[in-house]
Amino acid sequence: MILSALVGFAAALVAYSAIFVRGDMSGVMGYLRARGALRRLTEGGADAGAVAAAHDALRTLGTQVGDPVLAARLIPLALLVGLAAGYAVWRVFGRKQTQEGRPDMQERMVYRLAWRKGGVFTLNDLAESSPLDETQARAVTARMLELGRLTRDGEAFSVRSGSRA
Known part of the structure; x- marks a missing residue:
């Protein structure tokens, strides 16, 4: 502005x-x-x-x-x-x-973080290591869980094999 x-x-x-x-x-x-x-x-x-x-x-x-x-x-x-x-x-x-961030760009941020962390990350990792804030991190991980691109194991998330296009 x-x-x-x-x-x-x-x-x-x-x-x-x-x-x-x-x-x-x-x-x-x-x-x-x-x-x-x-x-x-x-x-x-x-x-x-x-x-x-x-x-x-x-x-x-x-x-x-x-x-x-x-x-x-x-x-x-x-x-x-x-x-x-x-x-x-x-x-x-x-x-x-x-404007709200594009979902595909947010998912790419999640994939990059997961790749850097060896495939497993937490919401805190995502909020601290990416431009996403905590609300956006929760929304993108929930959307990716719903689509079957992530799996949840307690507090940690992991990328499902074969889920990245």
Whole structure:
């Protein structure tokens, strides 16, 4: 959820920035070059008249590049772009975090653990050594017992021979 919100805010900011400069990246780069030249002029110890003229030129260039009135009118569009980007990220990544795990993947985790433990394991082993929590471990072992893929011997479970596909 946090990733989706972060991407949404970032996309809204980028959309607002692109609208503010009307997509004119060469104008932005020209403004940045002029600002760098002004900084070098100031650091170089130029006289006040030259610095004031460079400030005026930079201010004029800034008004030519940016359009704050257009950007203010299109804030809803920038927010809509951010909302769409956040929703897309949530659809791709976030929804998977809230969904239940697939049964076949959980069974594969059980088989891997059983293989590492020599074919015999307990619920505690499964909960500690796999991404499954205790509730999921109980559910998957119950399902596998019901399907005849596991056998129970007290607290321990063992893989039934020939049960893995």
